[in-house]
Amino acid sequence: MPTKHGPVRSRTVAPRRAAAAALAAIVLPLTGCGSLLGEEAAGSDGDDAPITLTVSTFNDFGYTDELLARYTEEHPNVTVEHIVAPTSDEARLQMLKAFTTGDGSELADVVAAEVDWLPELMEHSELFEDLTDPEVTKRWVDWKVAQATTTDGKLLGYGTDIGPEAICYRADLFEAAGLPTGRDEVAQLLGGKGATWDRYFEVGRQFTAQSDAAWFDGTTGMFQGMVNQLPAAFEDPATQKPTDLATNSEVRAIYDQITSGINDGLSAGLEQWTPQWTAGFQQNAFATMLCPGWMMGPIESYSQGVKGWDVANVFPGGGGNWGGSFLTVPSAGLHTEEAKELAAWLTAPEQQTEAFTTAGAFPSQLEAQGSEAVQGYVNPFFNNAPVGTIFTARAQSIDGAPHKGQYYFAIRDEVNNALAAVDAGTNSPEIAWNQAVQTVSGFRIKE
Numbered sequence: 001m002p003t004k005h006g007p008v009r010s011r012t013v014a015p016r017r018a019a020a021a022a023l024a025a026i027v028l029p030l031t032g033c034g035s036l037l038g039e040e041a042a043g044s045d046g047d048d049a050p051i052t053l054t055v056s057t058f059n060d061f062g063y064t065d066e067l068l069a070r071y072t073e074e075h076p077n078v079t080v081e082h083i084v085a086p087t088s089d090e091a092r093l094q095m096l097k098a099f100t101t102g103d104g105s106e107l108a109d110v111v112a113a114e115v116d117w118l119p120e121l122m123e124h125s126e127l128f129e130d131l132t133d134p135e136v137t138k139r140w141v142d143w144k145v146a147q148a149t150t151t152d153g154k155l156l157g158y159g160t161d162i163g164p165e166a167i168c169y170r171a172d173l174f175e176a177a178g179l180p181t182g183r184d185e186v187a188q189l190l191g192g193k194g195a196t197w198d199r200y201f202e203v204g205r206q207f208t209a210q211s212d213a214a215w216f217d218g219t220t221g222m223f224q225g226m227v228n229q230l231p232a233a234f235e236d237p238a239t240q241k242p243t244d245l246a247t248n249s250e251v252r253a254i255y256d257q258i259t260s261g262i263n264d265g266l267s268a269g270l271e272q273w274t275p276q277w278t279a280g281f282q283q284n285a286f287a288t289m290l291c292p293g294w295m296m297g298p299i300e301s302y303s304q305g306v307k308g309w310d311v312a313n314v315f316p317g318g319g320g321n322w323g324g325s326f327l328t329v330p331s332a333g334l335h336t337e338e339a340k341e342l343a344a345w346l347t348a349p350e351q352q353t354e355a356f357t358t359a360g361a362f363p364s365q366l367e368a369q370g371s372e373a374v375q376g377y378v379n380p381f382f383n384n385a386p387v388g389t390i391f392t393a394r395a396q397s398i399d400g401a402p403h404k405g406q407y408y409f410a411i412r413d414e415v416n417n418a419l420a421a422v423d424a425g426t427n428s429p430e431i432a433w434n435q436a437v438q439t440v441s442g443f444r445i446k447e
Contacts, residue, residue, distance in 0.1 A: 056083040056108035058091040062355030105332040109339040129329040143401040144364045157326025158347040161361035163292030164394035165320040172308030173287040177210040187314035200316040204266045214268035214286045219419035225290035232403040234411040245440045259429040292322040293362035300381045311385040319397030
């Protein structure tokens with residue numbers, strides 16, 4: 001999840017570039033990193049002895065204190081301690097640091113992993129429990145299960161949410177610019193079922209010609225939404241090796257379309273999850289966002305007092321998924337069987353439904369998707385949009401999961417760095433691209 005579950009990046013280009021290079025080698029110190037594993041209570045020799053299970057997540061998974069207390073009511077000997085990292089990146093760093101111990105003993109009993117860095121975790125699959133269980137493995141959409149399954153058939157994670165994408169927009173800013181405002185009208189304005197990125201950027205140019213606001217917030221979400229529609233953006237699925245970014249015409253075409261939009265004033269130049277970005281919601285800085293279900297939570301949080309947000313059932317280029325996470329169980333835990341049971345409970349239909357209505361985390365669970373609570377859910381902040389049915393429709397438009405290997409996160413971050421530099425006006429599109437190509441070529445040399 002975002003991102004909640006999408007790319008959450010640090011606030012300057014240079015530190016990100018240095019971090020990506022270090023993480024590619026997966027050599028990180030453990031300084032200042034205490035163990036997160038639940039400690040075994042005194043006298044915990046029997047099945048009913050009191051134990052503490054730790055769950056580490058990031059951002060907002062919808063796991064409220066009330067929800068976790070319900071688990072303890074059903075399992076009186078179990079206390080659940082919830083550890084929440086502020087961002088997906090910080091959770092990823094914690095996990096990679098823990099790998100340097102050799103056994104993952106620094107990890108919590110149940111650990112959330114975001115889909116874009118799950119492949120790095122799967123390189124250490126021996127450190128995690130196989131969660132294969134015939135009673136639960138039919139719960140999820142097939143492509144969600146495939147994302148967490150190793151080549152030898154080991155299931156490393158139970159799916160939490162997925163991130164089907166729609167378009168969130170400011171109807172008041174649309175009206176001021178002379179554009180349609182109703183969600184069905186906006187969907188048709190962007191092309192309806194045949195919506196394309198060309199059309200999205202074309203309407204953006206129409207909008208900015210009549211408004212002081214930008215069309216979209218910045219490059220982070222734009223690139224993520226577009227690149228997730230490529231079957232294999234950065235790596236060859238057959239060899240698992242990075243492809244040559246210099247000759248990657250599909251990624252370059254996306255890069256060129258976004259930088260062209262920047263040059264035409266469509267971007268507000270705001271990097272997601274920075275103070276400037278959060279302030280932009282209050283400053284009418286932009287009119288649209290690529291919007292997975294989980295993004296509704298941050299939009300509402302940062303837009304308090306702002307009226308006009310709505311959600312259109314449309315997405316350029318067809319279906320798209322941004323983000324989504326999994327719950328894993330490290331084998332070094334003191335209570336792996338109990339941790340598996342907790343992970344299964346947290347990803348059951350009832351809890352996934354509650355997470356959606358609480359935090360906008362759209363269920364990967366088929367039963368939860370079809371539940372009355374999800375299908376009938378409307379979001380008052382988004383002009384009473386029927387977001388349950390909207391995001392179900394967007395989920396049904398997703399053909400499958402793109403290939404993401406162990407280099408995906410690092411390569412994607414390098415291209416994000418290049419786009420951020422162009423958006424900030426610190427580099428030209430060509431120089432920034434060439435710098436990304438040079439860095440990524442180092443990953444290929446290592447192969």
